[in-house]
Amino acid sequence: QVQLVESGGGLVQAGGSLRLSCAASGGTFSSYAMGWFRQAPGKERSFVAGMSRSGLSTYYADSVKGRFTISRDSAKNTLYLQMNSLKTEDTAVYYCAQSQLYSAGSNRDNYNYWGQGTRVTVSS
Secondary structure, three states: OOEEEEEOOEEEEOOOOEEEEEEEEOOOHHHOEEEEEEEOOOOOOEEEEEEOOOOOOEEEOOOOOOOEEEEEEHHHOEEEEEEOOOOHHHOEEEEEEEEOOOOOOOOHHHOOEEOOOEEEEEEO
């Protein structure tokens, strides 16, 4: 049974940074593509960043390119999202997701497992 647990969310001022973590258990971490999504109040869950199974390919939503970085530590079975230059519009609950595909892209339907989410609030 795959389990994903996010952490690292919190309150930060605009322009600040946060690093989210996603601890995975119940599967072989490097066998899955991974992704981060977010859901702002009153909006649908949207893609933020993704990484292929090999870890060699990463991709980002246009809104976060150049500010966010997805990475992983396979030895720790942990996925990260480094968020810099945060904006108020980055306020959302952030979810980690895992896919059995080699590269899952931005489509939510490609992801099989989801964490419970961690809340990020960016104040002005």
